[in-house]
Amino acid sequence: QTEITFWHAMGGALGDTVNQIATDFNASQDDYQITPVFKGTYEEALTAGIAAFRAGEQPNILQVFDAGAATVIGAKGATVPVQDLLIDNGVDFDIEDYISGVRYFYADSEGKMIGMPFNSSSPIMYFNENALEEAGVEAPKTWEEFENTTAPALVEAGYIPLSQSHSPWIFVENFFSRHNLPFATNNNGYDGADTEILVNSDEIKMHWSNVKEWLDEGYYNWYGASWDDNQTPFEEGKVAIWLGSSGSFGGLMAKDLPFEFSATYLPYWEAITTEPTQTFIGGASLFAMSGKSDEENAATAAFFQYLTSPEVQYMWHRETGYVPITEAAYEMAKEDGHYDRFPAAEVGIQQLSLPAGENTAGYRMGFYVQIRDVMNREFGRILTDETSVEDAFATIETEANDLLSRFAMTQQ
Numbered sequence: 221q222t223e224i225t226f227w228h229a230m231g232g233a234l235g236d237t238v239n240q241i242a243t244d245f246n247a248s249q250d251d252y253q254i255t256p257v258f259k260g261t262y263e264e265a266l267t268a269g270i271a272a273f274r275a276g277e278q279p280n281i282l283q284v285f286d287a288g289a290a291t292v293i294g295a296k297g298a299t300v301p302v303q304d305l306l307i308d309n310g311v312d313f314d315i316e317d318y319i320s321g322v323r324y325f326y327a328d329s330e331g332k333m334i335g336m337p338f339n340s341s342s343p344i345m346y347f348n349e350n351a352l353e354e355a356g357v358e359a360p361k362t363w364e365e366f367e368n369t370t371a372p373a374l375v376e377a378g379y380i381p382l383s384q385s386h387s388p389w390i391f392v393e394n395f396f397s398r399h400n401l402p403f404a405t406n407n408n409g410y411d412g413a414d415t416e417i418l419v420n421s422d423e424i425k426m427h428w429s430n431v432k433e434w435l436d437e438g439y440y441n442w443y444g445a446s447w448d449d450n451q452t453p454f455e456e457g458k459v460a461i462w463l464g465s466s467g468s469f470g471g472l473m474a475k476d477l478p479f480e481f482s483a484t485y486l487p488y489w490e491a492i493t494t495e496p497t498q499t500f501i502g503g504a505s506l507f508a509m510s511g512k513s514d515e516e517n518a519a520t521a522a523f524f525q526y527l528t529s530p531e532v533q534y535m536w537h538r539e540t541g542y543v544p545i546t547e548a549a550y551e552m553a554k555e556d557g558h559y560d561r562f563p564a565a566e567v568g569i570q571q572l573s574l575p576a577g578e579n580t581a582g583y584r585m586g587f588y589v590q591i592r593d594v595m596n597r598e599f600g601r602i603l604t605d606e607t608s609v610e611d612a613f614a615t616i617e618t619e620a621n622d623l624l625s626r627f628a629m630t631q632q
């Protein structure tokens with residue numbers, strides 16, 4: 221039997237589902253044995269994977285989140301492109317089998333799939349249905365509606381109207397996509413490494429100025445930059461609306477919350493656009509690390525094949541809320557009546573399928589994990605009155621462009 225290892229960052233209920241998939245794969249055949257290992261947060265898993273690669277002790281499979289995509293795809297020789305791995309091991313591969321929103325996010329500039337887009341998500345708006353009913357309001361479609369109608373009514377009813385997780389993901393990257401605004405030069409970074417970030421824009425500064433005002437007026441609260449900081453007060457029923465990952469859906473369902481919840485699309489600013497566009501995928505992708513034997517690569521290919529089968533993809537989608545990554549799995553979920561039972565489970569994939577625009581395919585920027593650190597630091601400073609929105613975005617722009625030019629040098 222060939223043994224392989226899979227380092228991932230799926231904690232809690234997500235980790236249980238990963239373990240179940242691995243157990244089922246091991247039981248489904250006699251040739252291969254996979255061992256999943258939880259390595260902490262996405263950032264920790266990536267750091268551990270890079271360190272292990274340098275020491276020649278890399279796992280066969282490493283899960284890398286969206287923000288690390290450019291770095292790992294740009295690290296030539298560190299991974300075996302998933303498309304090559306599958307084809308070399310006799311697995312049928314057609315990039316068209318994948319839903320359009322995930323097809324090219326982990327592909328190289330020629331469109332070759334480098335990472336297997338295993339757990340793809342989108343940021344969505346969860347809401348406490350009881351709270352909205354008490355306040356006599358609907359889930360807001362626009363940020364204007366939120367601040368003029370929804371938030372005052374929710375405050376009146378005794379709730380903190382809004383919190384949100386992953387500020388860079390939701391209130392920056394997907395803000396640009398939802399409003400079809402350019403986020404970086406070079407076609408959002410896809411056309412070359414000599415890219416400059418366009419984060420210092422009037423639209424996003426307007427948004428963050430409002431976020432700060434909402435905080436001051438009690439319309440919004442920010443509980444910290446860690447993974448669960450802003451989700452917990454929603455689960456406790458204090459916060460009425462929470463922006464988070466579609467991949468949190470399964471965890472929320474499993475918690476049996478003391479209120480009914482649902483979800484819908486991220487609001488947009490009518491002042492910026494009356495034709496809001498789609499968001500792009502978040503979550504993470506699986507990379508086959510290089511330096512492994514043919515037997516082990518065959519085992520990795522077999523696991524990827526298993527993982528992308530409609531049955532396993534549907535099970536993963538159903539249990540977690542990550543979107544089905546293939547059309548076949550999406551069809552299976554529909555035919556099984558999953559969305560009739562849980563309409564909110566379809567919001568992530570529906571939002572990914574809203575009208576596209578020139579700037580809605582995501583971004584490709586190296587050292588982006590560090591750029592997110594800069595953003596998180598500056599957003600914390602805005603919210604605690606240590607800096608102005610204007611200064612914060614100027615700082616983010618300068619430091620991000622410095623990181624991008626350093627990354628560009630690694631690509632020459």
Ligand SMILES: O=P(O)(O)OC[C@H](O)CO
Nearest residue numbers: 285286341465467502503
């Ligand atoms: O919570 P996830 O797994 O959907 O990931 C959210 C972001 O994409 C992380 O960068």
